[in-house]
Every structure is written in structure tokens, then in C-alpha cells.
Amino acid sequence: TMQSSGHRFRDVEHHPLLAENDSYDSSSSEADMAERVWFIRDGCGMVCAIMTWLLVVYADFVVTFVMLLPSKDFWYSVINGVLFNCLAVLALSSHLRTMLTDPGAVPKGNATKEYMDNLQLKPGEVIYKCPKCCSIKPERAHHCSICKRCIRKMDHHCPWVNNCVGEKNQRFFVLFTMYIALISAHALVLCGFQFFSCVRGQWTECSDFSPPVTVILMIFLCLEGFLFLTFTAVMFGTQIHSICNDETEIERLKSEKPTWERRLRWEGMKSVFGGQPSLLWINPFAGFRIRRLLLRAKKGGPEFSV
Known part of the structure; x- marks a missing residue:
């Protein structure tokens, strides 16, 4: 415990008394952080993020080139192709925004006497400092050992998006889980129709690939779709429940x-x-500005967490 003339620091890991918006006041370190692009350099997270993209690309390949293009029904192919690819773009865009958006990180090392004096706290009032990143800990913030930062309203750290889910990027994570669940369900429905069509036509003209290759590709897609649909549907429901109850995981x-x-x-x-x-x-x-992103990257470089 450290003491100052007007108030005290206390090293704890949770239950801060600092008001939620107090640490957003004129802090040079936070202003500098706001000008940077956020990215977590975690090996496991980066591998999982790349795998997510590869699995979506694989699903898109099978749906487009194995099932839709060989179809004799023009409008069936066009409608399902446009729908699936639009959902895939929305899913990957949501993934990128979840991964590259600051989840609500508290500036590192801002627990200084000067900054504490700027908070204009009442004499004797206790504020809390994170012993791991030496930051003043706002209410409902928790420390992430992977991001190495305290995150406001941290829900959890998700390796699939290589980032924490917190105050500023929870919306994008909810959209990511929703769109992945939708394209997974769509892929499973298309697989069902394709299997029925191939069996009825004795596998002669249902695909440009050989029957064994077609079966293998579609089986892997069904497994991927089932696993992703189950996982993301549960996560989507959990996130909506947390938001409606104003309680993080x-x-x-x-x-x-x-x-x-x-x-x-x-x-x-x-x-x-x-x-x-x-x-x-x-x-x-919504709210995305390419020009602003480029200016931030040029001015401050990416905000890495190592």
C-alpha cells in the first residue's frame, strides 16, 4: 500500500472503487494509445486467427466450386452464392474488427502521483492499482495475462480473434459469432441438398470433381460446419445473455x-x-474509416502488446 497527501494506492486485483470514466480524463499516455492500431503479438492467438480465415476460405471454396458452380439451376447457384459470400465477408470483417480494435485497455504505468492528483479524488479516498501492469484500475476492469493489460469490462480472452473481448469490441465479437453461425448453418443446408442431388443422380454430374474427392470435401465441410455452428451459437447466446444482464463472463x-x-x-x-x-x-x-486508420498507423505505428 502506498500513501500520498490526499489519497491512497492499494494493490489489488479486483473490486476497484475508481469510477468507470475517471481514467479517461486528459491522460497523455491514453491519448497516445488512441492514435495507434491495436494488435496482440501472441503466437497461439495468431495461429488460431489464421486458422479461422483458412477454414472460412475452405468452406467458401467447397460451397462455390464443388456445390454451386456445377449446378444446373442458375438461380439456385446465384442466390446461394451471393448469400454465402456476403455472410462470409461480414464474418471475416467482424473478425478483423474484433482483433484490431482496442478492447478497452487501461494505459500501462499510469499509477503515478501526478496522474492521481489529476483525478481530483476526495481526501482519504482509496483507489486501486493493478500490481501486474502498474495501472490505476477502473471499475469492472480485469487484468489479462496474454494482453498484459487491464481491460475495461473484460469478458474473456478469445484466441480465435487473438484479442480480449471487452468494452470497446464486444459488439464486433457478437457479430463475428452470429455470422459464423449463419454461414455454418447455410453450408450444412447446402451439403444436405448436394448429397441428395448426388445420390439421386448417381454421382455422375453433381460435381466437377471425382465422386471420392467430392465426398471427402463435403464430409470435412459438414464436420467444420457442425462444430463451428455449435460453438458460435453457444457463444452468441452467452454474449447476448451477458449484455442483457450487464454482467461479464x-x-x-x-x-x-x-x-x-x-x-x-x-x-x-x-x-x-x-x-x-x-x-x-x-x-x-459502421464507424470504420480507412483514412483515419491509415493516419493512425502512420503517426504512431501499431499498438503491440508483448
């Missing part, structure tokens, strides 16, 4: 008693997705 697992005023269901949804319900809620490109 970490808070639920730790059975932390809320010291904050919980938002109502729709208030929680509007807080995460922004504003009233609209198509922007399901648009991963």
Missing part, C-alpha cells in the same frame, strides 16, 4: 457482487451496439 464466474447500477436489457444492448435498433447494429463496417 469473468464477473459471473467469480460471482462478483455488482457495485454498479445494472442497465436494463435494452439499455445494455443499446450501450454495446450503439443507439436505437437499426441495421447499423449488424454492420461491422
Whole structure:
């Protein structure tokens, strides 16, 4: 425990008393962080992220070149091809935005006397410092050992997106799980129709590939689709439940008693997705500015966590 003239530091790992928005005040370190692109250099996470993209590309290849292009029904191929590829683009875009968006990291090493004085706390008020990253710990923030930062409203660290899911990128993670579940379900339905068509036509003209190759490719796609659909559907439901109850997964697992005023269901949804319900809620490109991203990258370089 450290003491100053007006208030005290206390090294703890949870239950901070600092108000949620206090540490967003004029901090040069946080302003500098806001000008940088976020990326976590974690070997396992990067491998999982690359695998995610490869699996989506594989599914797109099988759907397009094995099932749709050889089909004699033109409109069946066009409608399903456009739908599947649009969902795939939305899924991968949501994945990128989840991975490259700062989840709500607290600046490292901001637990200084100067910064503490700027918070204008009452005499004797206790604030909490993370002993791992030497940062003032806002309310509902938790330390991530992989990101090596305290993350505001941290839900969990997901290796598949190589990032924490927190206050600023939870919306994109929800969209990622939703779109992956949708393309997985779509792929399974198309596989069912394709198997039926191939069996009925005795495997003669159902694919440009040989029957054994076609069967192997479709079996792998069915396994991938089933696993991804199960996993992402559960994650999507869990995330929506957490948002509606204003409780992160970490808070639920730790059975932390809320010291904050919980938002109502729709208030929680509007807080995460922004504003009233609209198509922007399901648009991963909303708020994205390529020019601003390039300027940030040029000015400050990527914000790495090592």
C-alpha cells in the first residue's frame, strides 16, 4: 500500500472503487494509445486467427466450386452464392474488427502521483492499482495475462480473434459469432441438398470433381460446419445473455457482487451496439474509416502488446 497527501494506492486485483470514466480524463499516455492500431503479438492467438480465415476460405471454396458452380439451376447457384459470400465477408470483417480494435485497455504505468492528483479524488479516498501492469484500475476492469493489460469490462480472452473481448469490441465479437453461425448453418443446408442431388443422380454430374474427392470435401465441410455452428451459437447466446444482464463472463464466474447500477436489457444492448435498433447494429463496417486508420498507423505505428 502506498500513501500520498490526499489519497491512497492499494494493490489489488479486483473490486476497484475508481469510477468507470475517471481514467479517461486528459491522460497523455491514453491519448497516445488512441492514435495507434491495436494488435496482440501472441503466437497461439495468431495461429488460431489464421486458422479461422483458412477454414472460412475452405468452406467458401467447397460451397462455390464443388456445390454451386456445377449446378444446373442458375438461380439456385446465384442466390446461394451471393448469400454465402456476403455472410462470409461480414464474418471475416467482424473478425478483423474484433482483433484490431482496442478492447478497452487501461494505459500501462499510469499509477503515478501526478496522474492521481489529476483525478481530483476526495481526501482519504482509496483507489486501486493493478500490481501486474502498474495501472490505476477502473471499475469492472480485469487484468489479462496474454494482453498484459487491464481491460475495461473484460469478458474473456478469445484466441480465435487473438484479442480480449471487452468494452470497446464486444459488439464486433457478437457479430463475428452470429455470422459464423449463419454461414455454418447455410453450408450444412447446402451439403444436405448436394448429397441428395448426388445420390439421386448417381454421382455422375453433381460435381466437377471425382465422386471420392467430392465426398471427402463435403464430409470435412459438414464436420467444420457442425462444430463451428455449435460453438458460435453457444457463444452468441452467452454474449447476448451477458449484455442483457450487464454482467461479464469473468464477473459471473467469480460471482462478483455488482457495485454498479445494472442497465436494463435494452439499455445494455443499446450501450454495446450503439443507439436505437437499426441495421447499423449488424454492420461491422459502421464507424470504420480507412483514412483515419491509415493516419493512425502512420503517426504512431501499431499498438503491440508483448
